[in-house]
Amino acid sequence: MPAVTQSLPRRLAEMPVLADRLRRHARKFTGARQAILAVLRHDSRPMSNKEIFARLPGGLCDLATIYRSLHLLEEVGMVKRFDLGDGVARFALLREDDDGHRHHLVCTRCAEVVEIEECCTPEVEKRISERSGFKAVTHRLEFFGICPTCQ
Amino acid sequence: MPAVTQSLPRRLAEMPVLADRLRRHARKFTGARQAILAVLRHDSRPMSNKEIFARLPGGLCDLATIYRSLHLLEEVGMVKRFDLGDGVARFALLREDDDGHRHHLVCTRCAEVVEIEECCTPEVEKRISERSGFKAVTHRLEFFGICPTCQ
């Protein structure tokens, strides 16, 4: 792995931390994964495999590698998968202490994604669990609407 | 259209109503659609195209026809599409006065689906709309867990 020098932009400064998180799981910090993680930390908006692929320096790696890497990163808890209802998986970087539970507001015209701070359902989960007998109840909640630009 | 006789099971008695709803939209009440609607009214659990196909009397119609029919039925508001997060669309019949807004509890092991009566978000939608500037805000909320049988 190339040493991360002082001269790199600040946003790359945390790369060694990410490398460690990978190595802790006996996984390699390869060029492809470096690049993918760099793209993901560039902005926190959930991104699809193709979007990530498109932002990678030309042909740095195969699309299949991105799919495989994101699976792995999801497994070790470094990214979270979001399903915004259009049949495409999206991923966002997860801080180490982050359970990734959050919701989004998606524009049904332009697909802009805004993160929402509210989550009204923790106690509802408990009630549902009690009434239904289901265990380990979680939920997925996403909002849809038309953003100011598209109105 | 073959006349619906008295001797048919009670659950078919409403078929003429469904036929009317279709015709009101200048759509035909074909054999395939009759069969699909019959399957859907048999139980209210959201069903995938393939599940519906499998329940149809052998080879009554093509799978493509089911896809096309469900699109149509969705358009005219006779069925509602559900996305339970496994990449397969499911559909359930909608009563005429029903906006179809409901949520489900899905077993992540066996895919059993239970309908949930709660919806905690109407006022949250309003708040989100006000803060974000988005219009026509709706939401999708599904719960996941492990059902008693699978535990």
Place this chain on the structure above:
DNA sequence: GGCAGCGATGCAAATCGTTTGCATTTGGCC
């Protein structure tokens, strides 16, 4: 009741996101 016309259907091929088999390369550790 019969007919024209548009909507519906069957079939096969195309699409799209995603996964996988396999041969080859490479990062990490001694």
Place this chain on the structure above:
DNA sequence: GGCCAAATGCAAACGATTTGCATCGCTGCC
């Protein structure tokens, strides 16, 4: 420096869904 599991590229496979096209069958109309 060298080993070995892990990672990658490439192409083919996959599953859900869609579509082009020729044919068929409801429906409204006479």
